[in-house]
Amino acid sequence: MYVSHLSLHDFRSYPTVEVPLEAGVTAFVGRNGQGKTNLVEAIDYLSRLQSHRVASDAPLVRAGADQAVVRAAVVRDGRTATLEVEINAGRANKARINRSPLPRTRDLVGLVRTVVFSPEDLTLVKGDPSDRRRFLDDLMILRAPRLAGVRSDYDRVLKQRNSLLKTAGLARGSAREGALATLAVWDDHLATIGAEILAQRLSLVEALRPYVGKAYETVARGASRDDAEITYRSVVEPVVEPVETTTPTQESLREAILAELARRQKDELDRGISLVGPHRDDLLLFLGHGAGAERLPVKGYASHGESWSFALALRLAAYDLLRADGDDPILILDDVFAELDSQRRVQLAELVADAEQVLVTAAVPEDVPEALAGARYHVTAGEVTRGE
Numbered sequence: 001m002y003v004s005h006l007s008l009h010d011f012r013s014y015p016t017v018e019v020p021l022e023a024g025v026t027a028f029v030g031r032n033g034q035g036k037t038n039l040v041e042a043i044d045y046l047s048r049l050q051s052h053r054v055a056s057d058a059p060l061v062r063a064g065a066d067q068a069v070v071r072a073a074v075v076r077d078g079r080t081a082t083l084e085v086e087i088n089a090g091r092a093n094k095a096r097i098n099r100s101p102l103p104r105t106r107d108l109v110g111l112v113r114t115v116v117f118s119p120e121d122l123t124l125v126k127g128d129p130s131d132r133r134r135f136l137d138d139l140m141i142l143r144a145p146r147l148a149g150v151r152s153d154y155d156r157v158l159k160q161r162n163s164l165l166k167t168a169g170l171a172r173g174s175a176r177e178g179a180l181a182t183l184a185v186w187d188d189h190l191a192t193i194g195a196e197i198l199a200q201r202l203s204l205v206e207a208l209r210p211y212v213g214k215a216y217e218t219v220a221r222g223a224s225r226d227d228a229e230i231t232y233r234s235v236v237e238p239v240v241e242p243v244e245t246t247t248p249t250q251e252s253l254r255e256a257i258l259a260e261l262a263r264r265q266k267d268e269l270d271r272g273i274s275l276v277g278p279h280r281d282d283l284l285l286f287l288g289h290g291a292g293a294e295r296l297p298v299k300g301y302a303s304h305g306e307s308w309s310f311a312l313a314l315r316l317a318a319y320d321l322l323r324a325d326g327d328d329p330i331l332i333l334d335d336v337f338a339e340l341d342s343q344r345r346v347q348l349a350e351l352v353a354d355a356e357q358v359l360v361t362a363a364v365p366e367d368v369p370e371a372l373a374g375a376r377y378h379v380t381a382g383e384v385t386r387g388e
């Protein structure tokens, strides 16, 4: 798939801009702060209804405006559809396809599929577990968009359950008994929805694993495909190793969550938060040197270069997996080449050069590797002009 036209209104720094695009490579070049990332962020937003830079929508609306509109013509198998999202400050967003409103905004998720590489990717390796959980969930939702609803149901259950835990923790006597009875209902919701997320994440990690090894071998100098390893760590099972065991069923995961909730109930009531469920899990990253070698956790042990290679490998693996599903995602390389040494630049560029659409941002033309020659736009103070 590729975007053949992008229109923005009051999105980030742009009052209005129209950018015709084509399949293949397009580079947006311009000095810092001119609006390059804002363009690619808009396309990524259409894909996930989330920015790769900020958690909330507010900064996406141009300062002083109360609504931003992102519209893109998307070509898939020769057919074009116009996807549009209206981002409303302080009100619900709205989505349209070919100008017809969608009943739910989140029905837009996954119709455009993007994989973004950006300097923030180092947080995949060095950041909190929540960064890695988001990586898994975003990918899971791109592959099965109905899971966007499951994840938002889970967030809602978690919020309600946390507030109930706070009340129950302070209540005494019959009030406490009543709160505990209600808590049992929320335990059930959490376990049912949590087990679905957990099962999906486990099978995603299993699907991703071979691609991570292969991608790491490609981006890290002298590495082999056995060097990089990913493992899902769940709070309901010490370490789930799908390679060695059969993947647990959703029902057995539900029971495991319920059992762990019962075991940790006192802690949860004391602390007033939910301590069990996929919101407490992590994707563990390990590196070794060759098959059979001892593997060490990347966090805390890997060098800066190895950490970067791992982060790139995770993104590349996501791209390869989506591609294997049958439709090339749009690749966005936001300011990454300046961060990489010359060999990694060339390797990454060669790996992605044949993608159906690659959008690159760079401060100077020299940062765009030769393998990524293609259309070029200059971005200066919000003006986007076609260059040579």
Ligand SMILES: Nc1ncnc2c1ncn2[C@@H]1O[C@H](COP(=O)(O)OP(=O)(O)OP(=O)(O)O)[C@@H](O)[C@H]1O
Residues within 6 Å of the ligand: 011, 012, 013, 014, 030, 031, 032, 033, 034, 035, 036, 037, 038, 039, 058, 059, 060, 061, 062, 063, 335, 361, 362, 363, 379
């Ligand atoms: N909501 C907003 N309203 C108005 N301006 C904004 C808004 N959000 C961001 N900007 C402006 O957009 C500019 C940043 O644009 P962008 O991140 O696209 O830069 P860039 O060209 O990618 O730069 P760099 O090379 O430094 O990454 C900044 O000047 C910032 O002040």
